Amino acid sequence: MAEPSKSGSRGRILPRYPVYVISKGRWDIPACSSTARCLMQDRVPFRLVVEPPEAEAYGWRFGAEKLLVLPFHDLGQGSIPARNWVWEHAARAGHERHWILDDNIRDFRYRSHGVRVVCNAGNALRATEDFTERYEDVAISGLNYQMFITDNKSYAPFTVNHRVYSCMLILNRLPFRWRGRYNEDTDLCLQVLAAGFYTIMVNVFMIYKVATMQLKGGNTDQLYAGDGRLKMARSLERQWPGVVTVGRRFHRPQHVVDWTRFYRPLKLRPGLQPADGIDDYGLVPIQVKPRIQHAEMRELLERERARRNHAGTR
Numbered sequence: 001m002a003e004p005s006k007s008g009s010r011g012r013i014l015p016r017y018p019v020y021v022i023s024k025g026r027w028d029i030p031a032c033s034s035t036a037r038c039l040m041q042d043r044v045p046f047r048l049v050v051e052p053p054e055a056e057a058y059g060w061r062f063g064a065e066k067l068l069v070l071p072f073h074d075l076g077q078g079s080i081p082a083r084n085w086v087w088e089h090a091a092r093a094g095h096e097r098h099w100i101l102d103d104n105i106r107d108f109r110y111r112s113h114g115v116r117v118v119c120n121a122g123n124a125l126r127a128t129e130d131f132t133e134r135y136e137d138v139a140i141s142g143l144n145y146q147m148f149i150t151d152n153k154s155y156a157p158f159t160v161n162h163r164v165y166s167c168m169l170i171l172n173r174l175p176f177r178w179r180g181r182y183n184e185d186t187d188l189c190l191q192v193l194a195a196g197f198y199t200i201m202v203n204v205f206m207i208y209k210v211a212t213m214q215l216k217g218g219n220t221d222q223l224y225a226g227d228g229r230l231k232m233a234r235s236l237e238r239q240w241p242g243v244v245t246v247g248r249r250f251h252r253p254q255h256v257v258d259w260t261r262f263y264r265p266l267k268l269r270p271g272l273q274p275a276d277g278i279d280d281y282g283l284v285p286i287q288v289k290p291r292i293q294h295a296e297m298r299e300l301l302e303r304e305r306a307r308r309n310h311a312g313t314r
Helices: 037-042 052-062 078-094 122-133 185-195 220-224 230-238 295-312
Strands: 001-005 020-022 046-048 065-070 097-101 105-112 115-119 139-146 158-160 167-172 197-208 244-249 252-256 283-285
Touching: 001 052, 020 037, 020 078, 037 052, 037 105, 046 052, 046 078, 052 065, 097 122, 115 122, 122 139, 122 167, 122 197, 139 185, 139 230, 167 252, 185 197, 185 230, 185 252, 230 252
Parallel strands: 020 046, 020 097, 046 065, 139 197
Antiparallel strands: 001 283, 097 167, 105 115, 105 197, 139 167, 158 197, 244 252
């Protein structure tokens, strides 16, 4: 595990820009699956954005002082209205950018010597902010999923002009907004890339995100039920003909985007003077006991149950 150095001169590392977490119908999910719990544990300030009927329940669970209560609810448009409301909230407050995080992030991770280790969210977000602002016209940046960055394989530290999902740092002055009902994150990335802006997906830092379909609440019931996956893929294909096609990935219908058409090298900000040496953002490796993940624990329990059942039949 890696965490902020307690003896370093920088002290606790926090993001510069506001962090928003939109949540619906998940106030009672296990703490291990909650972005809010992760940020609270890492002592990273954030605002939890909820709908009025659920404000009391979320306040009881996470603290009323952390809530931003939306002026609407159950509009049937997924998370789009809430995402645009957050964007306007951050812009009105005078921030240049804002973070918007999905509500099912279990932890943040850092790739060190080919291995993914848990790290403090504040360090990961601040490092991403600083890297983003080295370059001109970066509209969206964010962290990759840990499941796409496996141990003991070689990866570029970041990917330019590709998708950014679930943990996004967005430039507030953009003339675009979230739209549609399906695949809104992919659509937003395509909007900014088609207009000549850049996106950066960081691979050095990652998020460990619980699979959407494994948790109740959110958009699961409204968007993913039945043939929702196919509808989502077809909708994006119609929005971006020639760029998006529909295929099958992970044994289900999935949109396929030709990101290569948008590749171009990043442009450093004029007059930028990179600092000498390497900034580790206070990350210090610490040896900890191996953690048993929930899937492993379930497997151990099933084995023990099977053993007892077998012993009982003899």
